[in-house]
Amino acid sequence: MAAPDPHQAADPQAVKRHPTLFRAVRKRRNPKLRRTDITVTDDAAVKRAVKAASLGNAMEWFDFGIYSYLAVTIGHVFFPSGNETTQLLSSFATFAVAFLVRPLGGMFFGPMGDKVGRKKVLALTMILMAVGTFAIGLIPSHETIGVWAAVLLIFFRMLQGFSTGGEYGGASTFIAEYAPDKRRGFFGSFLEFGTLAGYVGAAGLVTALYALLNDAQMEAWGWRIPFLVAGPLGLVGLYLRLRLDETPAFQKLEGGTAHASEAADGVESTAKGDLAKIFRQYWPTLILCICLVGAYNITDYMLLSYMPTYLSDELGYSETHGLLILLAVMVFLMAIISQVGKLSDRFGRKPLLMTGMLGFLFLSLPAFLLIRIDGILPITVGMLMLGLSLVCMLGTMSAALPALFPTNVRYGSLSVGYNLSASIFGGTTPLVITALISWTGSNLMPAYYAMAAALIGVIAVACMKETAQQPLIGSPPSVETDEEAAELVQAQAPEPKF
Secondary structure, three states: OOOOOHHHHOOHHHHHHOHHHHHHHHHHHOOOOOHHHOEEOOHHHHHHHHHHHHHHHHHHHHHHHHHHHOHHHHHHHHOOOOOHHHHHHHHHHHHHHHHHOHHHHHHHHHHHHHHHOHHHHHHHHHHHHHHHHHHHOOOOOHHHHOHHHHHHHHHHHHHHHHHHOOHHHHHHHHHHHHOOHHHHHHHHHHHHHHHHHHHHHHHHHHHHHHHHOOHHHHHHHHOHHHHHHHHHHHHHHHHHHHOOOOOHHHHHHHHOOOOOOOOOOOOOOOOOOOHHHHHHHOHHHHHHHHHHHHHHHHHHHHHHHHHHHHHHHHOOOOHHHHHHHHHHHHHHHHHHHHHHHHHHHHHOHHHHHHHHHHHHHHHHHHHHHHHOOOOHHHHHHHHHHHHHHHHHHHHHHHHHOHHHOOHHHHHHHHHHHHHHHHHHHHOOHHHHHHHHHHHHOOOOHHHHHHHHHHHHHHHHHHHOOOOOOOOOOOOOOEEOOHHHHHHHHHOOOOOOOO
């Protein structure tokens, strides 16, 4: 219950008799923002944080991407069967298994990140992901050890999924808490630049292997190479993350910097992550987060993970053909994603997110009709239509999502909400689309599925608050220069009376 206004609680005559006393009460209840409340960011430190979080994220999505792009080959190696569709469904079911444990990872790592710090947990998730991916590259085939091959594959996929549960929420929180308020969209966009870079690295390596090796060589040993590369890459990501300092917002939280000013947005003074508290107090925002992430994940995984398989298995193109086109589209998205982040800082998160959602709602069907036409040009144009819609979300979401929750529960809440949604909608996307095509016989099912997701996304974006250029909830304002900090303080000074 909010504290009563002293003017309403007290007798007006008493206020008139003791103006100094009641003025002091008002200041105590709502003190002005002080210069020491404001975080002035260190540009070099922000860039180091963005680089480490983004490169680490790239390593994580390289690990996830190689499984997607090798799904057909992995199906042959681990799930022998006379039916190609059964093999593919088995492979994508194993892909989805990793997403089933992601919420558990989010519930474990998220509150831990709010208790012990963002940096330590992000280093731990990096180690587990690298171990899980490297181990997959060492598993003997079904022909060698029988059903145990599939069992081991599922186990290490679950380890990957568990570690990824703490990755996105932590990395996006890390960048958001380091970045100045007016440029959070720009810096946050580099997290998804890392996601695209991971996918591009995975797609590029798999494409090269398909081009250099025949099917027998790929199934015998070629598929292992991308998984084994993940070990050294994981060590690089770990090194970069361990060199960072903790975020300024968490340091102030941990130090108990308490000043309940309205301008500072009620900065929290404890760092206790509590899972029950997240579900009890923040469930409306969690539902909003799940809807936003669900729409975003379905469209993301449909284009970046499933599309090469769609082109090869449903439309009859070679694996290399589909991967090369997707590779070109992703490189183009990487080139423009930071500009999308800048646009979200200037015009707001909601307009950019709404543009992306409406793009999928109205362009998915025309795009897939183009993709079905034989020829590189129509396929490329169709994928670019989807890609430009997706980049509006990619360049904005990593700044919009952390701003939904206050600092003391940000890592935990975002990890729980993001991974519940990714588990239900994201990881199951290839499996659901493959099954829908099999049941209906229609190659346009991916378009209908994306349109349904986008419709939910449109409603979710309409319900969210605009957060661009504003301090994170529970954190003091963050600016780039001392001059900006002085201007914020000066803006609260009373105007002189003449």
